[in-house]
Structure formats: C-alpha cells, structure tokens
Amino acid sequence: MLTKKELIDYCRNARENYLPHFSIDCVVFGFHEGIMKVLLLQVKNEGEWYLPGGFMLKKEPIENAANRILKERTGLDKIFLQQFHVFGDPERSKAHFEMYKDMLPASQNWFTNRFLTIGYYALVDFIDANPTRDELSVSCTWRDLHDVPELKLDHALILKTALDTLRLQLNYQPIGYNLMPKEFTMPELQKLYETILDKKLDRRNFQRRMLGFGILNRSEQQRKGGAHKAPYLYSFNQENYQAALKEGFKGGW
Amino acid sequence: MLTKKELIDYCRNARENYLPHFSIDCVVFGFHEGIMKVLLLQVKNEGEWYLPGGFMLKKEPIENAANRILKERTGLDKIFLQQFHVFGDPERSKAHFEMYKDMLPASQNWFTNRFLTIGYYALVDFIDANPTRDELSVSCTWRDLHDVPELKLDHALILKTALDTLRLQLNYQPIGYNLMPKEFTMPELQKLYETILDKKLDRRNFQRRMLGFGILNRSEQQRKGGAHKAPYLYSFNQENYQAALKEGFKGGW
DNA sequence: TACAATTGTGTCATTAATACACTTTGATTT
DNA sequence: AAATCAAAGTGTATTAATGACACAATTGTA
Known part of the structure; x- marks a missing residue:
C-alpha cells in the first residue's frame, strides 16, 4: 500500500502520461527444461500477488505497450506475445483499491477509475529473463504453474483464460521458437x-x-x-x- | 458530417455518459437461406460506410454494451456475440475526424480523443433483424459480403479479422443456433x-x-x-x- | 563386458477424411 | 397412370491420420 505522498505522485505521473481506463496485463509463461512457470509480482506490505502489467502511453500502440511492460519486467525483447482477451467487468478493480478511496478526491485518483485490461500472453525461456519488480511491488518472481498463490483482482481468471487459449493455440500454431535453444532434441x-x-x-x-x-x-x-x-x-x-x-x-x- | 451545434451536443452527451477512449465495433454477419451479408451504416453527407458501433456507458460491462449496440441496430437480443480483438493503432481515427478538429477545443471534442475499439462479431438471421440507423448515419443496411463498399477507419481490417476468426471457430465450435429455424434440413x-x-x-x-x-x-x-x-x-x-x-x-x- | 537408460525406427489396428455411386422419393410432366 | 427429374438418403472403397505398442541401436557406467 502506498503512502499518501506516494499515491499523489503516482497518480500525477499516471494522469500525465497514460491513457486513462486502460491497463495491460501480461501472463508471462516461462519455460526451461520441462518446467513451466508464470511471472508474478507481490504487492508491497500486503503479500498479495498479481500479474505483470501496466498502462499505455497516450500515443503508444497497444502492442508496443505490452512489449515495453514485458521488457521492464524481464529485460526481454522480441518475444512471442499475443493479445487474447479484454477483461472489463466494471467492478473488477473496485474492491482492491478501496483503501485509496479517501486519500484523494476521485477526480485525481487514478485508482478509482474504472479500468479495462487487455490481456496478453507471452512465452519466454525463464533462463534468459531478469525479473524486475515494479514500483508497487516488493518482488517479481517465477512461480511454478502448479503452485500459483491467490491472485488479486481478476488475475486468476486472466491466467486461466491465457492458459486455455495457449493450449488451443497448440493445435494450429507452431510454438517453441524462443523457448528452445537454437538446437534441441x-x-x-x-x-x-x-x-x-x-x-x-x-x-x-x-x-x-x-x-x-x-x-x-x-x-x-x-x-x-x-x-x-x-x-x-x-x-x-x-x-x-x-x-x-x-x-x-x-x-x- | 455534423454541424457545429450537433457536434457540441453530441460531444456533451458522450462525455457525460460514456467511458472515454473506448469504442465497440460489431461485425454483424447476417445469414438466410445460403446468403451471407454484413450490416453496414452509411455516414451522413459523405457516402462512406462503417460498421455498427458505439460506446460503453461508464459503468456498463463490455458484453452488455455490445449487446445494447446490437439491439439498437437490429432489434435483436440474445444472439451469438463474441469478442475477438482490440484494435488500437494510435492513428486509427485521426484522419477521419480531421474535419471536427477546429470546431471545438480538443478538451471538449470527443472525436479528437484516441479510441481503442473492441471488436465483436455476431451471427444473426437477417430476416429477424430490423436494421436501424444511428444518429451519424443516413442508412443501415445489409450488404452482401462479396460486395462490401470501401469502409472508413480500420473497419476493413476489423471485418477481415472477424471473418478469419469465425472461419477458424468453425473447427471447434458449433454454430447455427439462432441462424437456422427451429427445424431445418x-x-x-x-x-x-x-x-x-x-x-x-x-x-x-x-x-x-x-x-x-x-x-x-x-x-x-x-x-x-x-x-x-x-x-x-x-x-x-x-x-x-x-x-x-x-x-x-x-x-x- | 554386461547393464541400464534413452533414443531411433517400424508396424499394426483403429479412426477419420476423401472421393465417389447407387437407390429412394415425391412432385411434375406426359 | 407411367415416366421423368431433381433432390435427398445411404453406402463403400481408398487414403490419411492417430493411437498403441515392440524392438533394435547407442552410450556411459557398473
């Protein structure tokens, strides 16, 4: 949870630079030698976990924003990245930002906005990645897909939808290009x-x-x-x- | 094209009720007895064509907005409707609303906003539908899929993407429920x-x-x-x- | 040198997809 | 009433894809 001062700064910066009401959430699947993980961040002072995400600059193409967010969290570039769904339940973020409701008037409070989030999923080799936390988190780590903690917001749904989409995708798309070494058996x-x-x-x-x-x-x-x-x-x-x-x-x- | 007065009213109403920066565009495929059409609207005084679309009320679920828009244009309810992609090129609407640029200051001008549009496609029996134009159009009609006129904005891309998605969908989804009469051969x-x-x-x-x-x-x-x-x-x-x-x-x- | 573990390759049976052909039916024509 | 036509029902042979399974080859280790 942010202090009031941090909140004010965060919101000012966000309002100046980002397109309001939009967020991007990335389900980053990491593979290596038969292990599959997913990249998660843990909220400061709360312990809750969430998917790497962020906002779109006012004039930035969506795809670029997703790539930028991914690069910030993993250091990786030019990886398989695919838009798969928009999640837009009007109440999806309400409960989670209650605590900021009274700190700032709604007109200035970025978090009381309604957000629709565009879901992307990415496939990376987690050996190549360098997980880096964002300013709202204490850590950014790979979690085994079979050991995913409780996620905040609707991120559990986003993760599940991404996985379902990926599995469907296997039927008519090749995958593996940047998940395998140049040569593999x-x-x-x-x-x-x-x-x-x-x-x-x-x-x-x-x-x-x-x-x-x-x-x-x-x-x-x-x-x-x-x-x-x-x-x-x-x-x-x-x-x-x-x-x-x-x-x-x-x-x- | 709207007059200045119409523009002012339109923008005031939009800013009051709709979530900014979002639009929804629906590719409504209409079928009947082996004929496939797509619902298009024609812009007032310009002759250009576009897909039925609209905006999302500030607290409205996306799905509901898409359904509402569809109901407004066709009178139909509870039909097959599927989100398939978000189109977000930052320049996608720029050229098309140039003419309104100087009529109103940007802060009040709904059309100079950047819009991301969420694409939905719908399958309906066009016999059941009652095409109804919106306030920006002179007509709303079914056009044969083989005879689609030039479309404004990126609507040609949206239409093509919808069709590709639909065809892929046939491989793992049943269709036809509200396209066929109760009994059919x-x-x-x-x-x-x-x-x-x-x-x-x-x-x-x-x-x-x-x-x-x-x-x-x-x-x-x-x-x-x-x-x-x-x-x-x-x-x-x-x-x-x-x-x-x-x-x-x-x-x- | 035998062994264990892993990989390469092949085969058979089953199922699914493709390409056709013939029969049936019901209204229409003669 | 019989012949005809066009559309619909059903079937079969061929090929391709999938699933289940077995054996031989190779390499380091015991």
Missing part, C-alpha cells in the same frame, strides 16, 4: 508440449506428428555427452515456421 | 457452412461429420411440399450444443 521439444498441456505424450507419435508439420530441420550432429544414446539435434526451419505462424496448420474444413 | 445447414467458408462441401461427408458432433436431433417428420424427395428435419440438441460451445469439439493434442 526431439525429447526436449516434447517436454515443452507436455509441460504446456500438463500430460504425457507418446514419444513416437509426437515425433511423427511434429515432423509432419515440416517446421524442423534435423542436423547431422547428435548431442554427445549424455549418459545414453545420443539424440539428433533439430532446429526450427525459419521460413516454414514463420509461414505456419501466419497460415496455421491445416485444420478442419 | 441437413442441406440447409450445409449451406450455412458453405456460405461462411465460401466453398462447396461434399454432401455426404458433411452429414457424417455433422452427425458425429452429436449436437443434432433428427425428427421423425420430413419436410413435405418441396418439388423432390422430402428431407428429414433436424433440430439442435440444446444440451449437447451448449456443452460443445463451452468445451469445443475434440481437437488435436
């Missing part, structure tokens, strides 16, 4: 899918299907050094990958 | 799909697949009176239909 890629879907897949059928998409190049080299049979290395075929991102995989009608 | 339903996809489908394979979804009940009766063999009548199985709307049809992983 098929079992490694499979682990990514299993992690997102939270279920085991058959090794052989996975390989067949994945190769069928035509977005992988197999290197002549193999990954030596493991304790067992050396797996082949693959990389994404950029041309086909980008094409598939646009066109989507086959599908239905 | 399989060829009639097929025509709906063909119209949306803009391509011919095989009669026999369509039937097999559609029945496989399990959302249809076949009536004992047949539709007599046609010039040829009497087709069976089907209706949607509400329980399964609603379930499929929520769960989606099977699909991939």
Whole structure:
C-alpha cells in the first residue's frame, strides 16, 4: 500500500502520461527444461500477488505497450506475445483499491477509475529473463504453474483464460521458437508440449506428428555427452515456421 | 458530417455518459437461406460506410454494451456475440475526424480523443433483424459480403479479422443456433457452412461429420411440399450444443 | 563386458477424411 | 397412370491420420 505522498505522485505521473481506463496485463509463461512457470509480482506490505502489467502511453500502440511492460519486467525483447482477451467487468478493480478511496478526491485518483485490461500472453525461456519488480511491488518472481498463490483482482481468471487459449493455440500454431535453444532434441521439444498441456505424450507419435508439420530441420550432429544414446539435434526451419505462424496448420474444413 | 451545434451536443452527451477512449465495433454477419451479408451504416453527407458501433456507458460491462449496440441496430437480443480483438493503432481515427478538429477545443471534442475499439462479431438471421440507423448515419443496411463498399477507419481490417476468426471457430465450435429455424434440413445447414467458408462441401461427408458432433436431433417428420424427395428435419440438441460451445469439439493434442 | 537408460525406427489396428455411386422419393410432366 | 427429374438418403472403397505398442541401436557406467 502506498503512502499518501506516494499515491499523489503516482497518480500525477499516471494522469500525465497514460491513457486513462486502460491497463495491460501480461501472463508471462516461462519455460526451461520441462518446467513451466508464470511471472508474478507481490504487492508491497500486503503479500498479495498479481500479474505483470501496466498502462499505455497516450500515443503508444497497444502492442508496443505490452512489449515495453514485458521488457521492464524481464529485460526481454522480441518475444512471442499475443493479445487474447479484454477483461472489463466494471467492478473488477473496485474492491482492491478501496483503501485509496479517501486519500484523494476521485477526480485525481487514478485508482478509482474504472479500468479495462487487455490481456496478453507471452512465452519466454525463464533462463534468459531478469525479473524486475515494479514500483508497487516488493518482488517479481517465477512461480511454478502448479503452485500459483491467490491472485488479486481478476488475475486468476486472466491466467486461466491465457492458459486455455495457449493450449488451443497448440493445435494450429507452431510454438517453441524462443523457448528452445537454437538446437534441441526431439525429447526436449516434447517436454515443452507436455509441460504446456500438463500430460504425457507418446514419444513416437509426437515425433511423427511434429515432423509432419515440416517446421524442423534435423542436423547431422547428435548431442554427445549424455549418459545414453545420443539424440539428433533439430532446429526450427525459419521460413516454414514463420509461414505456419501466419497460415496455421491445416485444420478442419 | 455534423454541424457545429450537433457536434457540441453530441460531444456533451458522450462525455457525460460514456467511458472515454473506448469504442465497440460489431461485425454483424447476417445469414438466410445460403446468403451471407454484413450490416453496414452509411455516414451522413459523405457516402462512406462503417460498421455498427458505439460506446460503453461508464459503468456498463463490455458484453452488455455490445449487446445494447446490437439491439439498437437490429432489434435483436440474445444472439451469438463474441469478442475477438482490440484494435488500437494510435492513428486509427485521426484522419477521419480531421474535419471536427477546429470546431471545438480538443478538451471538449470527443472525436479528437484516441479510441481503442473492441471488436465483436455476431451471427444473426437477417430476416429477424430490423436494421436501424444511428444518429451519424443516413442508412443501415445489409450488404452482401462479396460486395462490401470501401469502409472508413480500420473497419476493413476489423471485418477481415472477424471473418478469419469465425472461419477458424468453425473447427471447434458449433454454430447455427439462432441462424437456422427451429427445424431445418441437413442441406440447409450445409449451406450455412458453405456460405461462411465460401466453398462447396461434399454432401455426404458433411452429414457424417455433422452427425458425429452429436449436437443434432433428427425428427421423425420430413419436410413435405418441396418439388423432390422430402428431407428429414433436424433440430439442435440444446444440451449437447451448449456443452460443445463451452468445451469445443475434440481437437488435436 | 554386461547393464541400464534413452533414443531411433517400424508396424499394426483403429479412426477419420476423401472421393465417389447407387437407390429412394415425391412432385411434375406426359 | 407411367415416366421423368431433381433432390435427398445411404453406402463403400481408398487414403490419411492417430493411437498403441515392440524392438533394435547407442552410450556411459557398473
């Protein structure tokens, strides 16, 4: 919770620079070696958690704002980022900013505004990220997806919707480009899918299907050094990958 | 184009009632007997066309606003309505409201605001609808999807995105509930799909697949009176239909 | 040198999708 | 009343995709 002075400064700055009534919330999914986490921030003095988010500069494209917010929290740039829904329940933020209600008159109080939030989800390799808290939080950390604490506002709904959308997306979009190292093995890629879907897949059928998409190049080299049979290395075929991102995989009608 | 007096009234009313910077645009697809149209309005004195849209009351849920706008333009209620994207290019409305720039100071001029628009698409039977113009338009009419005039703002992009989303949706969502009469024949339903996809489908394979979804009940009766063999009548199985709307049809992983 | 663990590859059975062909029916024509 | 036409019902052979499963190959370790 902010002090009155902090609140005044925060609100003045916000009113000057940001488009009112809009916020952006990012569900940042972090992957690495079969682990899936989500980036969360913890509110100062309260212990509650929330999704990384922020506001849009008055003349900033939405996409840029989402990228900027993501860069501020993770240091990462040019990552997979996708708008998936707008959450606009008029009461969505009311209860959570009650405490600021009497500190400032409503006309100056940024937090008593109604906010609609545009949900984005991002996929990153959490090894590359450098989680950085914002001015309202005490910490910014990766949390295991199976161990997500209570979230404030409607952020639990936002997270769930993002996950549902991501899983649906797997059916007609390639993923993995900046989640995997340049070269990776098929079992490694499979682990990514299993992690997102939270279920085991058959090794052989996975390989067949994945190769069928035509977005992988197999290197002549193999990954030596493991304790067992050396797996082949693959990389994404950029041309086909980008094409598939646009066109989507086959599908239905 | 509005006169100065009209502009002043319009802006005063808007500022009092609506949430600034937000608009909603609806792509209303109208179907009937194998014809697919889209609802468009024509600007007063200009001839340009645009999608039905409007603003959100200060405390109104987004969904309600979209429904309200749709009801105002079509008289229809409780129809399939789905949010699909937010369009937020900071310059998206600039050029189109140039003419109002000098009529009113920016602080009072609703149109010089930056607007982000939330795109919804709706599916209706255009026989049921009663197209009604809004105060900025001279007419509100159904236009054949193959004969869409030049649209103002980014409405051509919005329309295209809606259509792409709808076609994708067909793969994992049932549609047709308020587009078909209570009872309909399989060829009639097929025509709906063909119209949306803009391509011919095989009669026999369509039937097999559609029945496989399990959302249809076949009536004992047949539709007599046609010039040829009497087709069976089907209706949607509400329980399964609603379930499929929520769960989606099977699909991939 | 045998072993354990992991990867590569293949096959069979089942299901889904595609491409067709023939029969049935009911009004219309002769 | 019989023949005809056009639309609808139903079926089948072929191909492709998916799911379930088995075995051989490789590599470091015991």
